[in-house]
Amino acid sequence: SQTIHQWPATLVQPVGSPLSLECTVEGTSNPNLYWYRQAAGRGLQLLFYSVGIGQISSEVPQNLSASRPQDRQFILSSKKLLLSDSGFYLCAWGQAIPYNSPLHFGNGTRLTVT
Amino acid sequence: AQKVTQAQTEISVVEKEDVTLDCVYETRDTTYYLFWYKQPPSGELVFLIRRNSFDEQNEISGRYSWNFQKSTSSFNFTITASQVVDSAVYFCALRPITDYGQNFVFGPGTRLSVLP
Numbered sequence: 001s002q003t004i005h006q007w008p009a010t011l012v013q014p015v016g017s018p019l020s021l022e023c024t025v026e027g028t029s030n031p032n033l034y035w036y037r038q039a040a041g042r043g044l045q046l047l048f049y050s051v052g053i054g055q056i057s058s059e060v061p062q063n064l065s066a067s068r069p070q071d072r073q074f075i076l077s078s079k080k081l082l083l084s085d086s087g088f089y090l091c092a093w094g095q096a097i098p099y100n101s102p103l104h105f106g107n108g109t110r111l112t113v114t
Numbered sequence: 115a116q117k118v119t120q121a122q123t124e125i126s127v128v129e130k131e132d133v134t135l136d137c138v139y140e141t142r143d144t145t146y147y148l149f150w151y152k153q154p155p156s157g158e159l160v161f162l163i164r165r166n167s168f169d170e171q172n173e174i175s176g177r178y179s180w181n182f183q184k185s186t187s188s189f190n191f192t193i194t195a196s197q198v199v200d201s202a203v204y205f206c207a208l209r210p211i212t213d214y215g216q217n218f219v220f221g222p223g224t225r226l227s228v229l230p
Contacts, residue, residue, distance in 0.1 A: 032216060034218075041225075042222070043205070043220060043221065043222035043223050044205065044220045044223075046217070046218075049216060049217070051216060057216075088157060090157075090159065092159075094218075096216070099145075099147055099209060099211050100147045100164050100166055100209075102149050102161040102164055103149075103159075103161070103207075103218055104161065105151075105158055105159040105160075106158070107156075107157065107158045108157045108158060110157070
């Protein structure tokens with residue numbers, strides 16, 4: 001069966017510090033991978049998605065970046081965190097086809113920038 | 115444009131009441147897919163159900179039922195005899211096949227509180 005791992009679960013970082021969140025998927029190959037952010041009490045904001053190694057699509061211009069160095073690994077990074085980067089970050093994977101395949105989410109990382 | 119609207123921001127019910135969560139979507143695609151997710155306080159989004167645009171058959175799973183009406187672009191979710199464990203944020207999502215179905219469009223979510 002497929003599983004998705006996301007870490008760390010919680011993170012407290014000072015403003016201006018770097019960020020690296022990692023997500024890995026097991027049990028499937030060539031998944032579509034996604035990073036979402038959820039501000040407190042708000043909906044899901046798509047940050048990045050990837051349909052293959054090295055292929056990253058950015059949905060929101062900001063100081064975050066994403067990379068996909070391996071087929072089932074997706075990394076969210078920042079060189080310098082802002083207070084506004086605080087939130088709940090969710091990694092998800094899905095199958096390109098069939099189209100009725102749902103997204104499967106990790107447990108999320110709660111990031112607090114102080 | 116692709117859009118999902120969940121007009122109910124928050125709903126509170128007393129345990130054992132029935133509750134319906136509304137979802138209205140917009141898409142120009144003739145083929146698309148709809149999903150419901152549950153986000154309990156722990157934070158992880160849990161997939162509940164999917165529906166294809168060409169299948170308007172309603173579905174029941176235990177206390178959960180879904181009503182898909184293509185004519186009104188709605189995909190509503192009903193919980194019968196609600197329980198405290200149903201308290202969560204519920205998201206409706208649309209997956210159009212535009213751009214090879216890469217993107218999922220999520221609604222803003224409805225926070226359901228079931229009071230004992």
